[in-house]
């Protein structure tokens with residue numbers, strides 16, 4: 001996802017096959033996006049659909065630009081990310097035979113509490129998901145925007161998010177007992193989300209749902225979604 005604030009763009013997470021994703025967006029989306037727009041990136045957790053593209057982004061930007069991408073996450077998550085990438089990227093094209101570290105590819109920025117981004121702040125909250133995952137609250141002073149990241153249904157997180165004017169919350173439609181496991185332990189079912197008050201539902205857009213959640217018209221989902229709306233792929237949501 002891209003957050004655009006008066007022209008400043010912050011990307012949230014980076015799934016694998018970025019060129020394929022952007023090609024699809026540029027064919028079907030409302031606005032074109034090129035890979036050189038990745039200048040600031042916030043990471044939520046280590047699942048591949050959220051960080052699988054960081055390595056390709058690293059190599060792309062290393063060979064294409066002198067300006068490293070700013071990579072934001074709590075310090076422990078930056079460490080986890082480099083642990084994951086290290087074996088693929090430590091031996092590199094430095095040229096002097098030395099080993100590369102994360103800051104050779106990115107400008108890693110460990111998030112402080114109420115991190116000052118210059119013009120707005122960002123708070124973090126650990127969600128009910130594994131591996132450890134971070135939700136984000138963007139505070140623009142007169143407007144707050146909450147982003148659940150991946151999470152099981154968690155009333156503490158809901159309360160933390162409810163301070164926001166607009167919320168994006170993940171949601172799982174369909175059966176939750178699948179493949180011998182219970183998806184409720186790490187994702188939020190629509191049944192649980194529908195127990196929340198109408199005021200919360202009206203300011204919340206659901207995302208991270210499966211492709212079969214609607215057929216042609218996202219305004220007509222294949223499920224009862226109460227007063228929620230769906231966040232739609234390749235479309236722009238105006239927050240203000």
Ligand SMILES: [Zn+2]
Pocket residue numbers: 045047129130150
């Ligand atoms: Zn996940």
